[in-house]
Amino acid sequence: MTHWDEDKRARPLVGQYIETLKPYVPGKPIEELRRERGIQGEILKLASNENPLGPSPLALEAARAALLEGHLYPDGAAFVLRNRLSEYLGVDMARIVSGNGSNELLELIVRTFATSADHAIVSEHSFIVYRIILKSMNVPFTVVPAAADMGHDLVAMARAARSNTRLVFVANPNNPTGTYNGRAELEAMLSILAERPDPPLVVMDEAYFEFADAEDYPDSSRYQGLYPRIVALRTFSKCYGMASFRVGYAVATEEVAGYLHRVRAPFNTNRIGQLAAAAAVDDEDFLRRTLELNRVERARVSAALSDMGLEVVPTQANFVLCRTPLLASDLYDKLLDRGIIVRPLDGYALDHHVRISFGTPPQNNRLIEALREVLSP
Ligand SMILES: *Cc1c(COP(=O)(O)O)cnc(C)c1O
Numbered sequence: 001m002t003h004w005d006e007d008k009r010a011r012p013l014v015g016q017y018i019e020t021l022k023p024y025v026p027g028k029p030i031e032e033l034r035r036e037r038g039i040q041g042e043i044l045k046l047a048s049n050e051n052p053l054g055p056s057p058l059a060l061e062a063a064r065a066a067l068l069e070g071h072l073y074p075d076g077a078a079f080v081l082r083n084r085l086s087e088y089l090g091v092d093m094a095r096i097v098s099g100n101g102s103n104e105l106l107e108l109i110v111r112t113f114a115t116s117a118d119h120a121i122v123s124e125h126s127f128i129v130y131r132i133i134l135k136s137m138n139v140p141f142t143v144v145p146a147a148a149d150m151g152h153d154l155v156a157m158a159r160a161a162r163s164n165t166r167l168v169f170v171a172n173p174n175n176p177t178g179t180y181n182g183r184a185e186l187e188a189m190l191s192i193l194a195e196r197p198d199p200p201l202v203v204m205d206e207a208y209f210e211f212a213d214a215e216d217y218p219d220s221s222r223y224q225g226l227y228p229r230i231v232a233l234r235t236f237s238k239c240y241g242m243a244s245f246r247v248g249y250a251v252a253t254e255e256v257a258g259y260l261h262r263v264r265a266p267f268n269t270n271r272i273g274q275l276a277a278a279a280a281v282d283d284e285d286f287l288r289r290t291l292e293l294n295r296v297e298r299a300r301v302s303a304a305l306s307d308m309g310l311e312v313v314p315t316q317a318n319f320v321l322c323r324t325p326l327l328a329s330d331l332y333d334k335l336l337d338r339g340i341i342v343r344p345l346d347g348y349a350l351d352h353h354v355r356i357s358f359g360t361p362p363q364n365n366r367l368i369e370a371l372r373e374v375l376s377p
Pocket of ligand 1: 049243
């Protein structure tokens with residue numbers, strides 16, 4: 001056996017696109033902050049847009065029951081969940097694909113519809129995961145400059161399409177900006193793309209769909225008749241309080257869904273997640289409480305941050321982006337000392353911006369107090 005000198009390590013096995021890949025930086029976990037800074041009191045995490053009410057009680061009950069069958073493989077087709085979603089959305093079950101979070105569906109879409117010979121389009125300040133996935137599969141992409149509100153410029157994105165463009169990624173509402181694109185803009189984009197000889201698949205990432213209440217907010221699961229190459233992605237991670245269960249779903253034409261089903265892993269969603277998510281769909285009371293809490297706190301926290309002199313981006317989601325006079329990393333650090341985790345956006349090339357998720361009223365009060373302290377001269 002030869003000895004393992006430098007050139008026999010793993011490095012030569014990966015392409016340049018993997019070598020230069022920067023991994024996703026998630027919100028700091030509560031336990032990590034406790035270990036790092038020895039913080040004793042309660043730690044407040046407002047960094048990952050999770051539901052401050054916890055999971056839906058109906059979901060928890062279903063999850064407990066499902067644990068007893070944890071020795072069995074899940075139903076690979078996720079019948080119970082997809083059937084429930086089919087009734088809830090009024091969409092044929094064959095048009096629904098469930099995934100290990102919508103994150104997996106994003107990956108599945110790239111794997112199914114694009115290769116390194118193709119091209120994709122993303123927007124400047126949008127969810128960083130699109131770029132990580134595209135890079136990891138060596139798919140070239142164009143980053144289209146943001147609109148004046150920091151959100152997507154859908155018409156500019158449509159005009160950036162080339163003959164080999166296969167995918168266009170739109171987060172609506174967008175993360176990390178909280179901005180949204182209305183129906184008229186979406187339709188303008190789709191009509192430009194529809195003129196192309198081979199229109200790309202438009203991926204509408206609607207992780208915050210339920211929180212959006214703007215009059216003209218479009219439901220992209222209704223656009224397949226107008227533009228068949230459009231997919232809506234939803235998740236149980238945010239408004240249903242089930243981020244750890246890892247369940248998301250796609251709504252597409254039966255044909256697009258069929259291709260995704262061909263490519264997905266046989267048991268891509270787990271039994272506990274499937275059954276808990278199916279139960280959560282029925283928990284209208286929980287959803288109503290979540291949305292009401294967010295509606296009230298979104299307005300209250302946004303106003304309080306503005307009053308402190310922060311520039312607040314109007315949001316349709318369960319978080320808010322704001323520009324701070326301090327460097328984002330400094331503000332972040334000072335809040336960590338006070339046991340509060342927010343999300344600095346230096347990784348998004350926004351070094352004076354932080355993203356803050358809305359919590360319960362007492363949690364938000366604590367955040368506002370801490371920010372007042374940190375920002376006072
Ligand atoms: C949170 C989030 C997701 C998905 O999360 P999953 O937990 O994988 O379902 C997808 N897109 C955006 C824009 C998000 O913010």
